[in-house]
Amino acid sequence: MNKELDAKKWNRIVILSIVLILLLIVLATIVIDPFLHYHKPVKGLEYPLKEERYINDGLARHYEYSAIITGSSTSQNFKTSQFEKNWGVKTIKMTYAGGTFAEVNDGIERAFSYNNNIRYVLRGLDGTQINVAKDAFNYDGIPTYLYDRNPFNDVYYLLNKDVMVKTAAVINYTRSGQKTTTMDDYAAWYPYATYGRENVLAGLIDYSSFTEEYQMSEQDKTNITENVRTNLLQVALDHPETEFLMFYSPASGAYWYGMVESKQLHAQLEAEKMCTEILLEAPNIRVFGFADHDEMTTDLDNYMDTLHFSEKISENILDWIYAGEGELTKDNYEEYYRRVETLYSNYEFDYETDTVAEGE
Amino acid sequence: MLFNSYIFILLFLPLALAAYYFFKYKNNDVLAKVSLVLMSLWFYSYFHLSYILVILTSIAVNFIVSKQMKKATRYKKGLLISGIVMDVGLIFYYKYLDFVLENLNLVTGLNIPLLHILMPLGISFFTFQQIGYLVDVYYDEIERVDLLDYCLFITFFPQLIAGPIVTYNEMIPQFGAKENSRFSSERFARGLYWFACGLAKKVLIADTLGKGAKWGYANVATLNGPEAILTGVLYTFELYYDFSGYCDMACGIGKMFGVDLPVNFLSPLKSLNVMDFWNRWHITLGRFLTNYVFNPLVRAFGPGKKGMDRASRKKRQEKIGNLCLFLTFFISGIWHGANWTFILWGVLQGTGRVLYQIFRKKYDAWKKGVQWTINFVFNVFSMALFGAPSIKAFGQMLQKIPVGWSQGIREGFLQNFDIMELTYVEDHIGILRSFVQSVPQTNMVLISMIAILIALLGRNIYEQKKTCTVWTAIATVILMVWSILSLSSVSTFLYFNF
Numbered sequence: 001m002n003k004e005l006d007a008k009k010w011n012r013i014v015i016l017s018i019v020l021i022l023l024l025i026v027l028a029t030i031v032i033d034p035f036l037h038y039h040k041p042v043k044g045l046e047y048p049l050k051e052e053r054y055i056n057d058g059l060a061r062h063y064e065y066s067a068i069i070t071g072s073s074t075s076q077n078f079k080t081s082q083f084e085k086n087w088g089v090k091t092i093k094m095t096y097a098g099g100t101f102a103e104v105n106d107g108i109e110r111a112f113s114y115n116n117n118i119r120y121v122l123r124g125l126d127g128t129q130i131n132v133a134k135d136a137f138n139y140d141g142i143p144t145y146l147y148d149r150n151p152f153n154d155v156y157y158l159l160n161k162d163v164m165v166k167t168a169a170v171i172n173y174t175r176s177g178q179k180t181t182t183m184d185d186y187a188a189w190y191p192y193a194t195y196g197r198e199n200v201l202a203g204l205i206d207y208s209s210f211t212e213e214y215q216m217s218e219q220d221k222t223n224i225t226e227n228v229r230t231n232l233l234q235v236a237l238d239h240p241e242t243e244f245l246m247f248y249s250p251a252s253g254a255y256w257y258g259m260v261e262s263k264q265l266h267a268q269l270e271a272e273k274m275c276t277e278i279l280l281e282a283p284n285i286r287v288f289g290f291a292d293h294d295e296m297t298t299d300l301d302n303y304m305d306t307l308h309f310s311e312k313i314s315e316n317i318l319d320w321i322y323a324g325e326g327e328l329t330k331d332n333y334e335e336y337y338r339r340v341e342t343l344y345s346n347y348e349f350d351y352e353t354d355t356v357a358e359g360e
Numbered sequence: 361m362l363f364n365s366y367i368f369i370l371l372f373l374p375l376a377l378a379a380y381y382f383f384k385y386k387n388n389d390v391l392a393k394v395s396l397v398l399m400s401l402w403f404y405s406y407f408h409l410s411y412i413l414v415i416l417t418s419i420a421v422n423f424i425v426s427k428q429m430k431k432a433t434r435y436k437k438g439l440l441i442s443g444i445v446m447d448v449g450l451i452f453y454y455k456y457l458d459f460v461l462e463n464l465n466l467v468t469g470l471n472i473p474l475l476h477i478l479m480p481l482g483i484s485f486f487t488f489q490q491i492g493y494l495v496d497v498y499y500d501e502i503e504r505v506d507l508l509d510y511c512l513f514i515t516f517f518p519q520l521i522a523g524p525i526v527t528y529n530e531m532i533p534q535f536g537a538k539e540n541s542r543f544s545s546e547r548f549a550r551g552l553y554w555f556a557c558g559l560a561k562k563v564l565i566a567d568t569l570g571k572g573a574k575w576g577y578a579n580v581a582t583l584n585g586p587e588a589i590l591t592g593v594l595y596t597f598e599l600y601y602d603f604s605g606y607c608d609m610a611c612g613i614g615k616m617f618g619v620d621l622p623v624n625f626l627s628p629l630k631s632l633n634v635m636d637f638w639n640r641w642h643i644t645l646g647r648f649l650t651n652y653v654f655n656p657l658v659r660a661f662g663p664g665k666k667g668m669d670r671a672s673r674k675k676r677q678e679k680i681g682n683l684c685l686f687l688t689f690f691i692s693g694i695w696h697g698a699n700w701t702f703i704l705w706g707v708l709q710g711t712g713r714v715l716y717q718i719f720r721k722k723y724d725a726w727k728k729g730v731q732w733t734i735n736f737v738f739n740v741f742s743m744a745l746f747g748a749p750s751i752k753a754f755g756q757m758l759q760k761i762p763v764g765w766s767q768g769i770r771e772g773f774l775q776n777f778d779i780m781e782l783t784y785v786e787d788h789i790g791i792l793r794s795f796v797q798s799v800p801q802t803n804m805v806l807i808s809m810i811a812i813l814i815a816l817l818g819r820n821i822y823e824q825k826k827t828c829t830v831w832t833a834i835a836t837v838i839l840m841v842w843s844i845l846s847l848s849s850v851s852t853f854l855y856f857n858f
Contacts, residue, residue, distance in 0.1 A: 002826070002829050002830070002831055003829060003830050004826055004828055004829050005828045005829065005830065005833065006545075006828070007544075007545035007546040007548075007549045007827075007828045008545045009828075010545075010549045010827075010828040010832075010833055011545055011548055011549050011552070013833055014549075014552060014833050014836050014837055014840075015552075017833075017837045018836075018837055018840050018841055021837070021841050022841060022844065025845070051850060051852075053851075053853055054850060097853060098853060139851075139853050141851040142851075142853075143850075143851075155366045155370070155848075156366070156847075156848040157848075159366065159844055159845055159847070159848065160845060160847075160848040160849065160850065161780060161781075161842075161845035161846055161849070162780055162848075162849045162850035163848075163850060164845065165780060165784055166850065
């Protein structure tokens, strides 16, 4: 091994080997394309679809679809098959766990840039994301190099050891006889979830420091208006031929208990009301709210934590939306928010004992 | 542009080499140098286009001053001082003005608005190099002042943003040297090998250790004792691999162009005392500070009163020497950054250095193992301060040392060491998987041990005589490919309180 080589030969061997190995890796990534950046899944290969921020863009580019289910982790358990059955159109799922309105909106806009035949966008809205800056993102390191048409930054994808492992994973997955992840199962977390009161109440905190009713500031109002107009309304105005079905993800009773105890219930509902008001400006946006289904929200067996609900509720929501149940219109939305505020501000929650016990 | 980036490795470096050797092949040294300067300016402006104005202005001013100095018979010292003042002024404006204003506001209760100036990268390095140049011209150590050569001296991209800090006379003559008139396969091979080693140090080791250190500093308030200590140790090794890797790459690239840049690191973590450490760590900074800060300071104190007896003179010289040593380290602390952590670090290193000077005989008589341990603990302590986001955070770290030893290193910390290379193997070998599950510290211990062993037992690449062997060819290919593939990763976006 310590044999000395002629320097010219050494350089030639070393440089050629490096270039050849890198080229082989590039080629393998392009051909198998584990994140579907260049093409659909290759016939004969089966793909384990997992990393949604890496794969969503590829789905939007290369899959055939007329409807999108999108949102954050609260939308991940929705089944495209159910949507397809109800609405009769081919559907993909493009969710972003922990995604802000801005991030989800970027994904939708990109989908429109790839596909001009999108008839429906079903979008879950988290109440916690309304009063947020219009350009806020929850994460660094989002793979934006997969989101554009610039071939030069693809190097981050093509020469990436983690992608190499994903490429190998496609081969192993195929060899093990498994099938490409269905859109129903893609990004769904319900198979791994544990529901119930204990888990949900673990998310509550000590609210004793909240002594004054939270008053919405002018900055809050600006944030809400800008965020909703930029990241929810605009894309609908730009695509009048598409129907946007937007629903507020129904948080658990424990969440509303936290709102009451932290004296933010009125401000939170006010924010949601402002959001609804703006959304109803667009004729192609339909807004749905289910916070008044207290038999569902206060049954903590339906929840994994204060915000994340079971797949059964996801199923119900799709059926409710299809039936037009829970729709907020210009005529009823004010009454809806009054009803929700009265409901939770007067609700006799029995969470305190558990919370204190947790605190101890 | 960073050395450890795709654009540098796959596009910039091959282009720069091709252009340079094309003109060399055509026997046009001037165009070869021009191509290097232009490529270097592209390299520098890649960070931010406005940087180019700062560096070009700085080059122009210093060149005019040096040109005037070369011609001047009078006011030469005045020109030198004005040049240095302008250089220090530039660095002060970009690096320290906001820091001074911030502290002034704090002390006086004033509310002077901060300027939030974007600091040009490497300004500390190229400014030091220019000050050194002015002094060399003042002392007539530079024969001819030439604009192209001067531009190349300052902008030569391998050493532009992080050193080594070179002198004009050790770099520029090499471009015109006869043996450098043509491409040399031997030199290129050595350069490529050094570059691969440096890239691997930075990308594979420093960045991996850095994840743990970053986690520690970001969670100072919740650390326990072992985690606080580990954060300091990891940061020490991260800094070493990061900087020495960068210097290996710089020297390697220099070599590819036929230029020998001075060695900047010589296994500093093997050192036995503070003096030894500074003879091995960032050597060119130490040389600069000795030549342009320490020596002038000693000279400024003068030889002492006439008629002093020999013993008193010696004692006086020792005292002045120690004071100047301390001041030099203090200045070094300020140079490293606009934060009290760096200044305190300078004070700490200065104190350590002076104490070693005073108790040298006793210290050197101790067993080497004891000396190494004391020095290592001192280094970890001072580097932990150097890396801390604030003195308060460092204080918190120290307070955490006696706390929570029964918890051991917790999962959040350990996850930083679950690198793909290890987890992939572990996931595919049943016995290993169950072992790692029962001993979750495995990956951390493994990575730390590799880093420690290479730093303490590994032979320095500069000491290796034979480059073109089968072994180095295999190592270069593996390290290059592995490092390039590690420049990008797939992040896991863990759900958190959306």
